[in-house]
Amino acid sequence: MDTIPLVHASLGKQELEAVAEVFCSGWPAGQGPSGQALERELAERYGVDGAVAVSNCGAALHLALLALGVEPGDEVIVADYTFPAPAHAVRYVGAVPIFADVRADTGTVDPQSVADLVGPRTVGVIAVDTVGLPADYAELRSITDRYGLFLVEDAACTVGATYQGCQAGALAPVACLSFHGRKGITSGEGGALLTADPALAADARLRSSFGIESIFNQAQVVGLPIPVFTEIGYNYKLSDIAAAILQVQIGRIDELLDRRRACAAHYAELLIDDELITVPHVPQDRTHAWQSYLVTLDPSVDRAGVAADLRAQGIGCGHGTWACHLQPVYETTQPCPVSADLFQRHLAIPMHAELSINQVERVAETLRSTLRTHARPYRTQGGAA
Ligand SMILES: Cc1ncc(COP(=O)(O)O)c(C=O)c1O
DSSP states (O other): OOOBBBOOOOOOHHHHHHHHHHHHHHHOOOOHHHHHHHHHHHHHHHHHSSSEEOOOOOOOOOHHHTTOOOTTTTHHHHHHHHSHHHHHHHHHHTEEEEEEOTTTTTSSOOOHHHHHHOOEEEEEEEEEEEGGGGOOOHHHHHHHHHOEEEEEEHHHHHTTTTTTEEEOOOOOOOOOEEEEEEEEOOOOSSSEEEEEHHHHHHHHHHTBBSSSHHHHHHHHHHSSOOOOOSSSOOOOOOOOHHHHHHHHHHHHHHHHHHHHHHHHHHHHHHHHOOOEEEEOOOOTTTEEEOOOOEEEOOOTTTTHHHHHHHTTTBBBBBOOOOOOGGSGOOOOOOOOHHHHHHHHEEEEOSSSSSSSHHHHHHHHHHHHHHHHHTTTOOOOOOSSO
């Protein structure tokens, strides 16, 4: 049986050739020629002064909060329905994540919920472009401006998406990208911090390298300057091997996103009339990067049963993303009912640039029939099924 994976990275010959060039250069570590060239390309593409290539998006979020001066005891409002990297980053710096509920139709953070949570200890907001769909930045910016808060865009999943004509990744003063293997472009693991503020970028770059300037650059200087450590930094550098892969992948963003878009459009055509499913909603003022394709199941459907049947038939699937406030590590009693509901009812079905239209059709057909096996009949008012 032909299996259809949930995710599949699009890496090939061009990327291998780029890696071979780094091998020949003799500098596979970070902040070398490929890393610096990648940073220049990212800065140009996103129209920002500062782009810092790092080992992953979680590191970018951590560096962003350090550079923004977040301190122990500060509160940062974070979108609740997401991979928990933003809330983890808040905890890395000893601050307190406050979970904001999300819109039921998009899964992105609800600006009203953010506004309701602002308090005397709030210093900023991390919005998330949920599984590839940008959040409501006009409303979010007006809230953060009103209260003098910082706004960070977690654009981990949104390469190639847009909001009101602007690119995701450039929708807030600081944005963090992921190049993990599931994302629109990838180097296996990888990330970047983007900002219009050169001082913030310099701070993040320094802390991504143990608190000293690029070792590669220092080695080019004539003489023997001894680098000094000015920060307790981390090793969050992206290797030049990964940077070279990403330079190729950046050139493929449109090609790869077009393929994901075609799959999403075909899923929507095949599934939109099924009363047991709601297909993703994309508001008119934005476009989706389709990191994931999440359908919302009717409450009568047993999701675990559907998933087991799909996997038994060779079709990859998953639960969507996380309702962070329900994760035991945060020990919170804060309610986010919309996020909790999506966490129960979303089902991720295969979405990647290697998916063929025939495979999309097989997934949709199998899903439709599996849903019927696992839908409980609604009870009538009298209690009979
Ligand atoms: C919204 C979001 N933020 C951050 C991350 C973390 O990214 P990385 O694995 O590059 O650290 C992810 C990973 O899936 C994510 O979905």
